[in-house]
Amino acid sequence: MNQFEGKVAVITGGASGFGKEFARIGAQLGMKLVLADVQEDALDTTVAEFKAQGAQVIGLRTDVSKAAEVQALADATMTAFGEVNLVFNNAGVGAGGLVWENTEKDWEWVLGVNLYGVVHGVRIFTPLMLEAAKKDPSFQGHIVNTASMAGLLNPPAMGVYNVSKHAVVALTETLYQDLSLVTDQVRCSVLCPYFVPTGISQSHRNRPAGLTNDAPPTRSQMVSQALSDKAVGSGKVSAADVGQLTFDAIRNESFYIYSHPQALATVRQRMEDIVSQRNPGDPFGDKSEVRASLVAALRG
Numbered sequence: 001m002n003q004f005e006g007k008v009a010v011i012t013g014g015a016s017g018f019g020k021e022f023a024r025i026g027a028q029l030g031m032k033l034v035l036a037d038v039q040e041d042a043l044d045t046t047v048a049e050f051k052a053q054g055a056q057v058i059g060l061r062t063d064v065s066k067a068a069e070v071q072a073l074a075d076a077t078m079t080a081f082g083e084v085n086l087v088f089n090n091a092g093v094g095a096g097g098l099v100w101e102n103t104e105k106d107w108e109w110v111l112g113v114n115l116y117g118v119v120h121g122v123r124i125f126t127p128l129m130l131e132a133a134k135k136d137p138s139f140q141g142h143i144v145n146t147a148s149m150a151g152l153l154n155p156p157a158m159g160v161y162n163v164s165k166h167a168v169v170a171l172t173e174t175l176y177q178d179l180s181l182v183t184d185q186v187r188c189s190v191l192c193p194y195f196v197p198t199g200i201s202q203s204h205r206n207r208p209a210g211l212t213n214d215a216p217p218t219r220s221q222m223v224s225q226a227l228s229d230k231a232v233g234s235g236k237v238s239a240a241d242v243g244q245l246t247f248d249a250i251r252n253e254s255f256y257i258y259s260h261p262q263a264l265a266t267v268r269q270r271m272e273d274i275v276s277q278r279n280p281g282d283p284f285g286d287k288s289e290v291r292a293s294l295v296a297a298l299r300g
């Protein structure tokens, strides 16, 4: 996709972090924006901010884990702007800790947002784009699904998140294959960031009351939260950088988008472990101190 001006972008998780940066770049390129987020106050502030800059933007409070709300988002987009060209299935949340300690509510919340949010987005928006492509040979569409390096690696004490993000990589690789069977006008990419300062380590701020755990966090969950606060907070690549390289990838029709290509050495090691039938190595690669600190915190 290389035409952005006047085109329509739908962004889930659009009120913070990467989503807000996608919106910022979309607005600079003259796109019409539809921002969806479950956090209403942040959504209202973001919509007002871009409106004040002269962007055509609407916001819709949407819980992406709910099919009916994603359908309502698509309906609102079509009513407001009549088409959709670029979809960012980006909303996401995290829950950590040793995998056997995660509750059913942890699984339901994280898979609901990170996996089903993307499933609903793909299911509901792809047919709209394919229909537009059939009617208009000049139509261009693109879908970006936000996964993570945790969709290519399996770091310890973040199993629910890893599972959700591996599923997003699998879904998006399949989407790529399926789209290529039927069209050249609609493309897709999978975004796999490493640690970048955003609100992600505080994602419990938007955890629904019905999916909140009754018991206090376990020791491993507290250790994992502290690790995630530190790793996310100290990231050197910014959300704005990730926004820019994502739009570059959309322009270049690049499928895999990485914020930290240097982390791919560890992905290569994992792939080599798999094909050589070696037992899994350390997913933190040359940062062996991370694993050592987890062992010390959990066995000590």
Ligand SMILES: NC(=O)c1ccc[n+]([C@@H]2O[C@H](COP(=O)([O-])OP(=O)(O)OC[C@H]3O[C@@H](n4cnc5c(N)ncnc54)[C@H](O)[C@@H]3O)[C@@H](O)[C@H]2O)c1
Pocket: 012, 013, 014, 015, 016, 017, 018, 019, 036, 037, 038, 039, 042, 062, 063, 064, 065, 090, 091, 092, 093, 113, 146, 147, 148, 149, 192, 193, 194, 195, 196, 197, 198, 199, 200, 201, 202, 203, 206, 232
């Ligand atoms: N920041 C990182 O280090 C990092 C690394 C890898 C992947 N990611 C992924 O990037 C994506 C964006 O996260 P971010 O880092 O910008 O964090 P963020 O918390 O700043 O933004 C996420 C947004 O999603 C919204 N959201 C949460 N639950 C929702 C729901 N049910 N429906 C709709 N919106 C919902 C939040 O309100 C928030 O505005 C996520 O999928 C996350 O997993 C982030």
